Amino acid sequence: MVKKVVIIGGGAAGVDVLELLLRGQGAAEEMEITLLKKEEEGFFSTCGLPFALQGMYSIKDLSLFEPEFYRAKGIDFRTETEVTSINLEEGYVRVDSIEEIRYDELVIATGSKPFIPPLEGTNLEGVYTLSGREDGEKVEAAMSANPRNALVIGGGIAGLQTAVAFSKRGIYTTVVEMFPYLLPSILDADMASIVQKWLYKEISFILGKPVSAIKGEQRVKSVIVGEEEIPADIVLMSAGMRPSVDIAREAGIEVGESGGIVTDRALRVKKGKLYLDNVYALGDCVEVIDAVTYRPRLSQLASTALIQARVVANNIRGISSSYEPCLSPTVATISGLQIGSVGVITEVARRYGIKIKVGKAIKYTKARFFPGRKLIIAKLLFEAYTEKLIGAQIISGETVAERINELTLAIRAGITARDIWMRERCFDPSLTMVEDVIVDAALKAVGS
Numbered sequence: 001m002v003k004k005v006v007i008i009g010g011g012a013a014g015v016d017v018l019e020l021l022l023r024g025q026g027a028a029e030e031m032e033i034t035l036l037k038k039e040e041e042g043f044f045s046t047c048g049l050p051f052a053l054q055g056m057y058s059i060k061d062l063s064l065f066e067p068e069f070y071r072a073k074g075i076d077f078r079t080e081t082e083v084t085s086i087n088l089e090e091g092y093v094r095v096d097s098i099e100e101i102r103y104d105e106l107v108i109a110t111g112s113k114p115f116i117p118p119l120e121g122t123n124l125e126g127v128y129t130l131s132g133r134e135d136g137e138k139v140e141a142a143m144s145a146n147p148r149n150a151l152v153i154g155g156g157i158a159g160l161q162t163a164v165a166f167s168k169r170g171i172y173t174t175v176v177e178m179f180p181y182l183l184p185s186i187l188d189a190d191m192a193s194i195v196q197k198w199l200y201k202e203i204s205f206i207l208g209k210p211v212s213a214i215k216g217e218q219r220v221k222s223v224i225v226g227e228e229e230i231p232a233d234i235v236l237m238s239a240g241m242r243p244s245v246d247i248a249r250e251a252g253i254e255v256g257e258s259g260g261i262v263t264d265r266a267l268r269v270k271k272g273k274l275y276l277d278n279v280y281a282l283g284d285c286v287e288v289i290d291a292v293t294y295r296p297r298l299s300q301l302a303s304t305a306l307i308q309a310r311v312v313a314n315n316i317r318g319i320s321s322s323y324e325p326c327l328s329p330t331v332a333t334i335s336g337l338q339i340g341s342v343g344v345i346t347e348v349a350r351r352y353g354i355k356i357k358v359g360k361a362i363k364y365t366k367a368r369f370f371p372g373r374k375l376i377i378a379k380l381l382f383e384a385y386t387e388k389l390i391g392a393q394i395i396s397g398e399t400v401a402e403r404i405n406e407l408t409l410a411i412r413a414g415i416t417a418r419d420i421w422m423r424e425r426c427f428d429p430s431l432t433m434v435e436d437v438i439v440d441a442a443l444k445a446v447g448s
């Protein structure tokens with residue numbers, strides 16, 4: 001019998017599931033797949049937006065697949081379509097409040113939307129968010145209208161990358177972060193201060209203070225932070241993303257303390273006491289279990305969505321598959337500086353009472369005599385008793401992504417500080433130092 005699969009959402013999570021189902025042998029014949037999404041485009045890479053705004057390519061280049069690409073493969077790929085409710089008892093979703101679409105298997109990949117702080121003035125002209133193509137085009141148009149001052153609310157990755165885009169266009173740019181340091185969800189304060197120093201010529205920072213109002217008549221004119229009134233022609237609200245869970249919640253699906261949909265390891269949703277056999281959720285709309293603290297939290301990365309999509313696609317195809325607790329390895333380039341983080345930061349360890357040993361080292365990415373070498377700073381966190389690696393933060397001009405991937409595997413494998421310095425590593429002066437920064441950080445952490 002042909003299985004009817006309905007996917008709500010055409011962001012990274014929904015499209016990854018679709019692609020993986022299509023890749024499965026004979027899947028197209030075994031399944032009838034409908035994907036429903038609100039936007040008008042096929043698949044758009046949101047992750048590429050900040051660099052498009054920096055002028056590295058155009059926003060159009062981020063539309064990776066047109067709807068026709070999937071329709072030609074026999075998928076009922078519906079754009080500009082909103083699911084208004086889910087009926088779990090009878091197994092259908094209601095679309096645009098008129099049509100009912102029946103499903104055998106349902107995938108909820110409704111993603112997230114920008115958090116709008118409860119402030120006066122967020123609806124003024126000139127105030128933007130950055131969560132998709134439409135937002136990106138609005139910000140780009142605003143940048144092209146020769147504004148003098150931009151203000152970014154939120155010193156996370158997307159906020160800083162967009163601040164760099166503003167500054168590159170000659171716009172005087174201020175970032176306001178209510179934590180006392182930048183990138184507070186992925187870096188410790190000492191590591192974040194390196195990023196701040198790197199950016200100080202391009203961007204002004206106000207740290208440790210929230211924005212209290214956005215001022216203007218019809219258009220934004222200024223922003224109030226503490227006692228200060230800062231002129232602003234553009235305001236970008238980049239204060240985090242909230243899971244889109246309304247239709248799931250209304251259907252009786254459990255939403256957890258982090259605000260994301262609760263799932264089991266197969267990524268099946270929960271209603272009452274039961275996990276439903278044929279309803280899955282993944283991507284920005286779900287909560288994950290942290291692999292170090294074992295507490296629920298959000299992950300909200302395209303890379304997390306891809307692994308979850310493998311689990312969901314396998315389970316739909318009858319191949320039993322589980323999603324492991326999550327480490328959320330994260331990397332970003334901010335004005336040429338690469339920043340990476342995985343596992344817990346010091347604040348999270350402290351919050352959950354995990355005692356840690358910490359080692360920090362500064363070295364080069366190549367031999368100290370080799371031209372073109374870059375400084376590299378690594379901070380490693382080990383659980384104090386077992387000396388197992390539980391967190392890593394790295395900053396450099398190069399090699400950060402591969403190191404974060406290596407350390408992600410190391411945390412998963414339960415690698416200790418001793419393992420790190422006693423295991424062989426490769427060496428060539430043009431590529432590495434003979435003693436790597438990670439080895440040095442591990443030695444410093446345990447004092448050997």
Ligand SMILES: Cc1cc2nc3c(=O)[nH]c(=O)nc-3n(C[C@H](O)[C@H](O)[C@H](O)COP(=O)(O)OP(=O)(O)OC[C@H]3O[C@@H](n4cnc5c(N)ncnc54)[C@H](O)[C@@H]3O)c2cc1C
Pocket residue numbers: 008009010011012013014015036037038039046047048049050081082083084109110111112113130131132158244247282283284285300301302303304305
């Ligand atoms: C500026 C920016 C840069 C980023 N950079 C990175 C990066 O470098 N690396 C990384 O790993 N992650 C990055 N991310 C995060 C990444 O983009 C998200 O984790 C990822 O897009 C989540 O995919 P998703 O499909 O879960 O959600 P979304 O992309 O939010 O997609 C949700 C989909 O659900 C649809 N939908 C919602 N409700 C309904 C409904 N009722 N009916 C029909 N359709 C509905 C929407 O229309 C949309 O198609 C970035 C995010 C932003 C905003």
